[in-house]
Amino acid sequence: MKILIGLSGGVDSTVAALLLKQQGYELIGATMSIWGKGEEAVSSGHKNACYGPDELKSIEGAKQVASRLGIPYHVCNCVEQYEKYVLDNFRTEYEKGRTPNPCVLCNSYIKFGALPQTAKLDGIEFDKFATGHYARIEEKDGKFLLKKGVAPKKDQSYFLYRLKQEQLKNLLLPLGGYTKEEIRKIAEDNGLEVAQKPDSQDFYGGDYNELLHLPEKPGNIVNPDGKILGKHKGIWNYTVGQRKGIGISSTEPLYVLELRKDTNEVVIGPVDKTFKKSLTAVNLSWVLDEPLTKEYRVTAKIRSTQQPVPAIVKPVDDNHIEVVFDDMQKSIAIGQSVVLYDGDIVLGGGIIDSAI
Numbered sequence: 276m277k278i279l280i281g282l283s284g285g286v287d288s289t290v291a292a293l294l295l296k297q298q299g300y301e302l303i304g305a306t307m308s309i310w311g312k313g314e315e316a317v318s319s320g321h322k323n324a325c326y327g328p329d330e331l332k333s334i335e336g337a338k339q340v341a342s343r344l345g346i347p348y349h350v351c352n353c354v355e356q357y358e359k360y361v362l363d364n365f366r367t368e369y370e371k372g373r374t375p376n377p378c379v380l381c382n383s384y385i386k387f388g389a390l391p392q393t394a395k396l397d398g399i400e401f402d403k404f405a406t407g408h409y410a411r412i413e414e415k416d417g418k419f420l421l422k423k424g425v426a427p428k429k430d431q432s433y434f435l436y437r438l439k440q441e442q443l444k445n446l447l448l449p450l451g452g453y454t455k456e457e458i459r460k461i462a463e464d465n466g467l468e469v470a471q472k473p474d475s476q477d478f479y480g481g482d483y484n485e486l487l488h489l490p491e492k493p494g495n496i497v498n499p500d501g502k503i504l505g506k507h508k509g510i511w512n513y514t515v516g517q518r519k520g521i522g523i524s525s526t527e528p529l530y531v532l533e534l535r536k537d538t539n540e541v542v543i544g545p546v547d548k549t550f551k552k553s554l555t556a557v558n559l560s561w562v563l564d565e566p567l568t569k570e571y572r573v574t575a576k577i578r579s580t581q582q583p584v585p586a587i588v589k590p591v592d593d594n595h596i597e598v599v600f601d602d603m604q605k606s607i608a609i610g611q612s613v614v615l616y617d618g619d620i621v622l623g624g625g626i627i628d629s630a631i
Contacts, residue, residue, distance in 0.1 A: 278300045278404070280404075284333045284335075285336075286458060286469045287409075291405060306350050311355075324475055351390055356384065356389040360385065360389075365486065372534030387404070403445050412446060422619045432614070436562065436621050494539035527545055530549050571617075573588050575613055612624050
């Protein structure tokens with residue numbers, strides 16, 4: 276069986292390829308090219324990231340990995356698709372005072388969509404696609420379940436909740452049963468130079484304003500009662516839950532509570548005001564392609580680094596749910612994803628539209 280494996284040049288995708296090769300699969304390495312702005316950095320201080328001016332270095336690293344493993348290697352141009360599905364959404368959402376998660380859309384539309392599709396258009400023949408994500412797939416009664424990775428701290432199922440049945444059917448995730456420490460040990464034992472290579476820290480390593488290209492739009496920073504405390508140059512420079520860099524002096528820590536596009540206001544307040552009991556979500560996606568029709572007891576995550584917490588999800592309509600948490604949740608950010616679980620099974624999720 277021929278497997279197209281997404282290679283980034285990092286330890287996870289490298290070991291994923293190694294494990295599949297050891298299992299007897301015929302592998303083809305591929306990297307998606309998404310940076311269309313040339314080699315020069317648009318600013319200094321870029322850190323290790325998925326999207327950025329150091330893409331050529333990542334491609335060269337992936338090429339070396341493929342050579343080390345003795346597998347063919349290709350670069351697939353996904354620049355146009357990335358601009359359309361990820362960057363355009365990123366700009367639009369920030370301008371609205373929302374905080375998007377570009378990695379969720381990238382996985383759904385680009386890494387598990389445009390990359391294998393472009394490979395086929397380029398004449399690369401393969402049977403299944405594979406990546407180094409820490410999650411698992413299980414077939415049951417003709418359906419494909421998406422499950423958490425076994426290592427809670429590394430589980431990446433949050434980023435994959437928008438994958439469809441056709442994508443899961445043709446997908447292999449060989450790292451889902453391992454911890455990060457085990458993967459690094461496998462790399463070391465096999466003499467792979469990437470064994471201690473650091474992980475990407477963000478989707479973009481520079482200042483987000485370099486991507487937004489938005490003119491300054493001055494407005495007021497206010498408290499929950501509307502009292503003006505200061506000025507800002509654009510609500511997109513802030514995120515809900517932010518504490519540092521607000522620029523307002525206070526005897527107690529202040530946090531960003533809300534970004535109001537209609538009035539161009541940044542609302543800040545003390546930590547106790549950051550907690551909410553429930554949220555609504557739209558633009559839903561269900562792993563089994565079956566919309567929720569009744570109240571359901573779940574666990575839920577409102578950010579990728581959080582462990583799932585108990586909640587009840589209530590359907591409002593086919594594309595609108597309410598999630599009520601057992602315990603108050605801190606800093607629910609509009610535009611991020613809420614992902615719902617039944618045990619270790621990913622049910623689906625949606626984009627957070629309000630927090631109450």
